[in-house]
Amino acid sequence: MGKPTPQQMTPYFIMALLFAGLAALTALDAALTGFGLLPWFNGLRWLRVHFITLGLVTEFAFGLLPVLAAVYARQPMPKTRLDIWLALNSGLIILIVGVPLMNSVLMITGGTLVFIAALLLFKQLSAFGLVRSVADKPAGAGRKFYLSGLSFLLLGIFIGAGLWVGWPQLLGMRVPIEVHIHANIWGFMALVFVGLLVDLYPGFAGRQPAWSRSITPIFWMMTTGALFLVLGPWLSNQILTVVGIVLHLGATGWLLLGVYIPLRGDELTKTPGLWHLFLAYLWIIAPVLVAPLIILQVPGFPGVGVEQSAPQALIYGWVLQFSFAVIPYLFSRVFLPNQPAKLGGSWLTLSLVNLGAVLLWASILITNYQPWLFGTAYALWALSMLPVIAQIYRSVRAGVAFVESAPAFLDDAPAASPNAS
Numbered sequence: 555m556g557k558p559t560p561q562q563m564t565p566y567f568i569m570a571l572l573f574a575g576l577a578a579l580t581a582l583d584a585a586l587t588g589f590g591l592l593p594w595f596n597g598l599r600w601l602r603v604h605f606i607t608l609g610l611v612t613e614f615a616f617g618l619l620p621v622l623a624a625v626y627a628r629q630p631m632p633k634t635r636l637d638i639w640l641a642l643n644s645g646l647i648i649l650i651v652g653v654p655l656m657n658s659v660l661m662i663t664g665g666t667l668v669f670i671a672a673l674l675l676f677k678q679l680s681a682f683g684l685v686r687s688v689a690d691k692p693a694g695a696g697r698k699f700y701l702s703g704l705s706f707l708l709l710g711i712f713i714g715a716g717l718w719v720g721w722p723q724l725l726g727m728r729v730p731i732e733v734h735i736h737a738n739i740w741g742f743m744a745l746v747f748v749g750l751l752v753d754l755y756p757g758f759a760g761r762q763p764a765w766s767r768s769i770t771p772i773f774w775m776m777t778t779g780a781l782f783l784v785l786g787p788w789l790s791n792q793i794l795t796v797v798g799i800v801l802h803l804g805a806t807g808w809l810l811l812g813v814y815i816p817l818r819g820d821e822l823t824k825t826p827g828l829w830h831l832f833l834a835y836l837w838i839i840a841p842v843l844v845a846p847l848i849i850l851q852v853p854g855f856p857g858v859g860v861e862q863s864a865p866q867a868l869i870y871g872w873v874l875q876f877s878f879a880v881i882p883y884l885f886s887r888v889f890l891p892n893q894p895a896k897l898g899g900s901w902l903t904l905s906l907v908n909l910g911a912v913l914l915w916a917s918i919l920i921t922n923y924q925p926w927l928f929g930t931a932y933a934l935w936a937l938s939m940l941p942v943i944a945q946i947y948r949s950v951r952a953g954v955a956f957v958e959s960a961p962a963f964l965d966d967a968p969a970a971s972p973n974a975s
């Protein structure tokens with residue numbers, strides 16, 4: 555079985571580090587605009603959400619998933635697929651220009667390139683069969699979650715790229731933006747995150763999760779739940795959405811219990827990394843708890859405010875917080891293989907990112923103080939990213955320094971003859 559080497563992941567991990575920095579900058583910008591110290595600019599909202607989702611997390615996933623699939627399929631390490639890297643990053647750069655300009659040609663071009671990258675990754679992952687002998691051990695079962703997640707991403711990209719040129723309406727979608735968000739959040743992100751938890755748990759917990767045979771039913775509950783959560787806003791059918799939420803959260807709760815139970819009383823439960831993982835899932839539940847108040851249109855409840863801001867609380871409270879634990883852990887496993895790796899984050903990042911989420915929700919519910927609560931929430935989120943970016947940066951620098959200190963391949967080249975021109 556091939557030992558994971560940084561080569562395959564490095565081009566993506568370097569881009570992930572770049573997008574982490576940009577995400578911190580746009581969060582700071584959102585704080586200053588919230589306080590009225592800086593003017594808004596078109597696309598700020600799109601940039602700050604997508605620097606995290608399409609930037610940091612997607613780059614990280616594209617770099618890591620083929621390596622994890624190869625490790626568990628006991629196959630040699632995959633070569634770096636620069637075609638996928640080029641398609642993903644040229645698509646991203648074109649979108650970063652096109653969306654704020656609301657230029658549909660650039661959005662379609664950028665979206666198509668990202669779509670091609672996701673399709674090529676799907677094909678690369680599907681090629682890794684699963685070795686029978688590891689079937690009873692959940693680790694290695696992550697691949698099916700990645701493939702299902704990528705299928706939802708392909709749908710999410712299609713809707714996002716065509717959102718402003720009417721593509722979704724051609725397919726009879728009633729609330730396209732919600733279909734886009736649900737496909738990417740409940741589909742792509744949620745399924746990939748669970749796949750990572752399943753594959754990485756033995757590494758950071760040093761044991762297997764409880765109920766190893768629960769992984770397949772969890773997979774089908776979550777995939778079906780995500781599908782219903784896509785079809786609900788697609789057909790404007792609340793029942794499908796509610797059934798989807800019940801299935802999806804049921805599967806999530808089942809998995810988190812399976813992760814927690816073997817760790818009861820263990821030192822790991824007293825570490826910020828594990829608390830990041832668990833508290834992150836609290837913020838996926840928050841919008842669900844208030845959803846009935848919106849559906850029933852309870853008078854005085856700021857339903858519109860929730861619909862407008864809840865996606866951001868989800869991205870920072872859940873997606874970013876989950877990444878705080880997992881991304882530094884893997885950067886250190888990849889770039890510092892001779893050092894014990896532990897889940898990322900600290901008690902400071904834990905307090906800052908969760909206080910930020912509390913204040914963002916407060917800004918929705920206590921509208922009199924909205925600008926200050928909103929601005930402070932983003933200031934705390936921007937601050938919470940800095941120690942994690944520093945953790946990632948240190949791993950990359952140490953890893954790169956290690957490669958740089960390796961004997962240069964030119965050392966053993968015959969000395970150039972003096973009269974060589």
Ligand code: HEM
Pocket residue numbers: 599600603604607608612649653661664665668669707710711714715717731734735738739742743862865866869
């Ligand atoms: C090529 C890929 C993508 C494209 C072209 C795209 C495009 C868009 C567009 C045009 C919007 C609407 C912006 C607005 O109306 O202000 C949007 C919103 C959103 N997208 Fe994407 N998107 C992509 C990928 C993703 C991914 C991978 C995720 C998450 C995993 C995601 C999550 C979201 C969320 C949460 C919103 C709502 C933002 C808000 O309300 O603040 N998108 N996207």
